[in-house]
Amino acid sequence: MKKIQLLFVCLFLITFSSCEKDDICEATTPTTPNLVIEFYDALNPTVKKNVTNLAVKEINSTASLAFTGTSKIKIPLRITQDLTKYSFILNSTDVTMDNEDFLQFNYSRQNLFVSRACGFKTNFIFNSTLPFIKTETSIPDGYWIQNVVINTSNISTENEIHVKIYF
């Protein structure tokens, strides 16, 4: 009898220990990746260059993301459509110095199963013929972005650089 009771106790312990594990989507689980952009010096293409007061805003959104003193930024892509158009404003805090360029990223999406707790994630693949479109403001103020290079066309992890921008 005692052995059976012990077995029951073990059984319940195992039940509960296995319950906890997969109900919360852990932060370490790779889910939908952000687009990782790294900035380089246009005159010296092997050297990374920090941006100053860079404001990044998706054209249909109101909030903008601010970056300064860094050469690497992560921005999200829309998971409901196959393109995301961002405005990049360099020196955004200075009215006389600011310069706005647009970059539209074209891609296809893939929804992949992650787990019960996390659901699905979206991976992106850049359009091979036209991965991005660079445009200017309606009143041209010259491009601050000299060159854009797709480094990885498969956006599935944030551990690699997807786009390199030279300025």
Next chain:
Amino acid sequence: MKYMSKFTFSILLILTSFLVNAQTKTTDSIPPKIEKYGVRFGADISKLIQSFYDENYKGIEFVGDYRVTKNYYLAGELGNENTTVADNRLSFTTQGTYLKVGFDYNSYENWLDMRNMLYIGMRYGASTFSQTLNSYAIYNTSNYFSEAPTVISGEKYNGLTSQWIEVVMGLKAEVLKNIYLGFSIRMNRLLTNTKPDNFDNLYIPGFNRTYNGDFGIGFNYSVSYFLPLYKTKSTKKEVQKKKK
């Protein structure tokens, strides 16, 4: 602690002396023990009841066993489940049929001609089923864009199979003549599992919910009818031997 053990020990001592007393008095009057052999069949009532009140669940399970020796029973379950699970992140429907076969070992020493069971057993289980992914949410660590709406899928994955083993613990009590109520709890471990492309078997008919590993937990409440086929009588000698 010391006093406690002393106390329980003395109680046990008194109790055993009673037992010894009782035994010596009755050895002569023990009638031959009649063991009935036959088949028992029934159904899981928990699945039936859940089918009534839970609109996302339809299930039935037939249970049966056959007494092979004094303590060993050939046992099995046959069932069908159709369940829709709506979690936070995804909703899916699983439907399929399963069969489990194995044995039960009765560890309970019955008095006279009682036929109750306190048993442990094992099963081999197999299921063929389909999964339908109804809808899902995409997990996005960035909250820059407003939460994307749930994606409606409806994709169906057919021809999935799983095999597993179960360790069963349970009891069966005869509540009316030849009518048994039973409860069992099962620990399952997957052996093989064909997973659909870009999805997982989060629920397997008969196996129950799957966790990240290969383990699962199941249970059933059964009502069954025992159909006696033949009887054996154990002689007085045998009975006495066992009592000692």
